[in-house]
Amino acid sequence: MTDDKDVLRDVWFGRIPTCFTLYQDEITEREAEPYYLLLPRISYLTLVTDKVKKHFQKVMRQEEVSEIWFEYEGTPLKWHYPIGLLFDLHASNTALPWSITVHFKNFPEKDLLHCHSKDVIEAHFMACIKEADALKHKSQVINEMQKKDHKQLWMGLQNDKFEQFWAINRKLMEYPPEDNGFRYIPFRIYQTTTERPFIQKLFRPIASGGQLHTLGDLLKDVCPSAITPE
Numbered sequence: 078m079t080d081d082k083d084v085l086r087d088v089w090f091g092r093i094p095t096c097f098t099l100y101q102d103e104i105t106e107r108e109a110e111p112y113y114l115l116l117p118r119i120s121y122l123t124l125v126t127d128k129v130k131k132h133f134q135k136v137m138r139q140e141e142v143s144e145i146w147f148e149y150e151g152t153p154l155k156w157h158y159p160i161g162l163l164f165d166l167h168a169s170n171t172a173l174p175w176s177i178t179v180h181f182k183n184f185p186e187k188d189l190l191h192c193h194s195k196d197v198i199e200a201h202f203m204a205c206i207k208e209a210d211a212l213k214h215k216s217q218v219i220n221e222m223q224k225k226d227h228k229q230l231w232m233g234l235q236n237d238k239f240e241q242f243w244a245i246n247r248k249l250m251e252y253p254p255e256d257n258g259f260r261y262i263p264f265r266i267y268q269t270t271t272e273r274p275f276i277q278k279l280f281r282p283i284a285s286g287g288q289l290h291t292l293g294d295l296l297k298d299v300c301p302s303a304i305t306p307e
Contacts, residue, residue, distance in 0.1 A: 089239045091118040094174040105136040118161030123198045142181050153188040157201050199231050209263035258282035
């Protein structure tokens with residue numbers, strides 16, 4: 078995987094054209110123009126929040142501005158989900174640009190976690206990386222890294238720097254030649270149902286008979302409804 082640089086680049090540079098529109102009930106001193114961005118699929122909404130906030134605060138009274146949050150067609154968008162995941166869950170069948178509504182009031186406490194700084198999303202991101210490495214390498218790779226390596230991984234994502242990110246991330250995606258793949262494949266299958274938003278369980282990359290498992294094998298095991306008989 079780490080040698081397939083063209084594929085990695087295509088995934089990294091996936092973008093979603095997006096139109097941010099201020100909620101109609103927000104109080105403004107003049108009409109708020111929409112704000113357009115190409116959002117990286119692998120990033121987080123909280124990493125573009127500053128740009129969006131700066132655009133709309135130009136037309137708002139300062140006393141009317143509190144914690145910013147986003148929604149799509151009535152659904153609050155979870156900041157700890159990657160942007161591409163949010164689009165696929167809620168808007169994959171919609172025409173582009175993706176239309177996101179911006180709010181500065183009435184934060185939906187029951188639906189969203191608060192995110193007061195980028196430190197919060199960085200901590201969430203690194204927790205996911207550590208969880209994945211625990212499944213793949215018993216945490217050996219991530220624990221052998223220095224703090225500056227962790228920081229470079231995060232800054233590469235935050236600043237949309239492919240080379241900076243993959244210089245560190247490739248270590249997490251490799252395994253010794255004598256090993257037959259990772260211990261387990263870290264994955265989550267997200268669903269639109271609220272009862273169980275995602276599926277996650279232990280899954281080995283190689284079957285007991287020695288054959289390599291495929292994505293189809295994983296889906297048949299953990300989400301058989303996703304596989305049609307044909």
